Amino acid sequence: MKTFATAGAPHLPAPVAVRRVMHDVLLALLPGIAVQLWAFGTGVAIQIALAVVSALAIEAAALRLRGRDVARALGDGSALVTAVLFALCIAPLAPWWMSPVAMLVAIGLVKQVYGGLGSNLFNPAMAGYAVVLLAFPRLVAQWPATALDPAAAARTIFGATAATTWDSLASATPLDALRQLAAQGQRLPEIGAAALFRQSRPEVWAWAAGAWLLGGFWLLWRRVIGWQATTGVLATVLALTLPFWLLDAERHPSPLQHLAGGGLMFAAWFVVTDPVSGCTSPRGRLLFGAGVAVLTLAIRRWGNIPDGIAFAVLLMNAAAPLLDRVTRPRIYGHGRHG
Incomplete structure (x- = not known):
């Protein structure tokens, strides 16, 4: 029990x-x-x-x-x-x-x-x-x-x-190397064999992502964090990147590359779960994590920096009070008539 x-x-x-x-x-x-x-x-x-x-x-x-x-x-x-x-x-x-x-x-x-x-x-x-x-x-x-x-x-x-x-x-980081080589018109198979990408040591960043995942499970087990914000990040990245990867795997990185090639996994467990600057309502946390994921992917695709997690988090911090207000749970008994 x-x-x-x-x-x-x-x-x-x-x-x-x-x-x-x-x-x-x-x-x-x-x-x-x-x-x-x-x-x-x-x-x-x-x-x-x-x-x-x-x-x-x-x-x-x-x-x-x-x-x-x-x-x-x-x-x-x-x-x-x-x-x-x-x-x-x-x-x-x-x-x-x-x-x-x-x-x-x-x-x-x-x-x-x-x-x-x-x-x-x-x-x-x-x-x-x-x-x-x-x-x-x-x-x-x-x-x-x-x-x-x-x-x-x-x-x-x-x-x-x-x-x-x-x-x-x-x-550079794997994301930065990927960005530079893609700008030169190279496709992912060519990028994976390029010296610049190999020098970025993508395997190290993948190991680090696994370590952040392990630490995140520890925080869940200790009930230090909730699951909603992290799920919002990971599920949104999967939902937005998987279709493009399935349509053209030579042009679009896989969801795993997005999660393991930069700081997204680190942020999903240790940054967006901050109880002070994030949301407090369960649905608000989900939307907060989803917003961080959307903004991060947008900055990676169209911004001038390879990984925009910090800016995505800060923008969603500013939106957190509004998200809490519109996702506030119904007060027990409110709207019911005796």
């Missing part, structure tokens, strides 16, 4: 500590972090450390300015999650100053200016990532084609080694 934890009378659902939720999210991220460390080297760990330190420092400063309890707020783990999510989106060899800039936007502006945890309209990690992506697109998007040793990664990140020395090791 299925049971539910309840509090004392009147037996409402037992409150879940924010700290426990954030720790579960961090645990769910570990498989994906492990894949990126294996594929791209210790630069991933350095970027996570830089983002975490920046996020905690900026949040502590903002809390002091607002006259809030610093220790209590920092202990909830929300700044840690924001920092790690952002660090997993940027290139492992991005310069050290990128994390402080992004965290100033994510924590200082998007989170604290709006009133702190639970009051932010936009997803902080995606807002910080979107800003640095627009401002420094080349530095954000160049992923190493091989894992650098810790010393070489540290020298590059902290500026001791010029970025031009590793240009020959840098590669």
Whole structure:
């Protein structure tokens, strides 16, 4: 028999500590972090450390300015999650100053200016990532084609080694390579055999997608997230891309390529499920996820960047209050006449 934890009378659902939720999210991220460390080297760990330190420092400063309890707020783990999510989106060899800039936007502006945890309209990690992506697109998007040793990664990140020395090791993501080659008139069989596409290491991104899927199942099992937003993303991608792929598999990527070639699987489990900046009603969550999928596919097809997940999420964050209003469940007893 299925049971539910309840509090004392009147037996409402037992409150879940924010700290426990954030720790579960961090645990769910570990498989994906492990894949990126294996594929791209210790630069991933350095970027996570830089983002975490920046996020905690900026949040502590903002809390002091607002006259809030610093220790209590920092202990909830929300700044840690924001920092790690952002660090997993940027290139492992991005310069050290990128994390402080992004965290100033994510924590200082998007989170604290709006009133702190639970009051932010936009997803902080995606807002910080979107800003640095627009401002420094080349530095954000160049992923190493091989894992650098810790010393070489540290020298590059902290500026001791010029970025031009590793240009020959840098590669685009599979989506970016696919976009560039398709613009040259090549079809998918030719693209799959091209050196540029092979250098983007699509198998690594597929392994990472599997790791995010594993972490997502953990969050579902722990009842940290609901199924609706993620289902909205995955089902919409399948519904929109499968017919085109079946009609012409040489021109249109398969649904699996869309899900495993970029950050869509990561976003489906760890970004669109954000309970603060997303929707609260069940139908609203489904529509929110579907909207993220539609906008992401549209940006991939017609936009100037290969993967527009961050912008899709931010646009749907702005639409979330309206979606909640139009999908609000009927109040029990409303419309009935005794």
